[in-house]
Amino acid sequence: MAKQLVFEYEGVTYTLEYTRKSIEQMEREGFRPQDIVDKPISTLPALFAGAFYAHHRFVKREKVDEIFAQMGDKEALLEKLAEMYQDPILTLLEEPAEGKKIMWEARW
């Protein structure tokens, strides 16, 4: 099941999700995931707006920006959106066979 982020704003329930098509559209518009690190201030709103393409394609950008401005805990939001953004590509990769996985840990 695809990862989704659900919230309600002004009586409307929004479901944020990335499909391969929405990622294609975001990249066509110039979105580059590596910019999240270099230019997080300008990239995060675009990442947020791209998550609307799957289920709320016709919501205007001004509305999306308005919602974004109201979102709490932006750091956690960025983390979740980045994780969701990876899924359409990660689900195309083969998992290594059982017993052959190299375990790893992040140290930061």
Added chain:
Amino acid sequence: MGGALVDQSPPHITYTEQFYEVFPYYLSIGMTYDQFWNDDCYLAKYYREAQKLREERANVQAWLQGAYVYIALDRLKPIFGLRGGRVEPYLEEPLPLTSQEAEERQRAKEEQNLKKAVAMFSAWAAKLDLPEGGE
């Protein structure tokens, strides 16, 4: 020297390019355009797993058909006037489809052999009239 700095970083491959690269494969295993591009992205994973099952099933069917051919040829031996010579038995199981499957089978076979050897040794040791308590 003194030339302008040139960006030598490798060309950036977009996700879109990678999607298009694998898209024909997913079409070939039955995914529709809409499922690949617009549906739950996890569908791709399940289509891959389903394809693996289909391949395994086809392999077993091919093996079974081979067994029937083998038996039929064996029964037709008198017609062909074949006599003598060593007849190889038919494959015990379908051929492995991947190197991983081949390794797993090899490992299972080795384990089975080891168990057999231990059982034989235990049976042999039980038959021996060994004095109790060592010395």
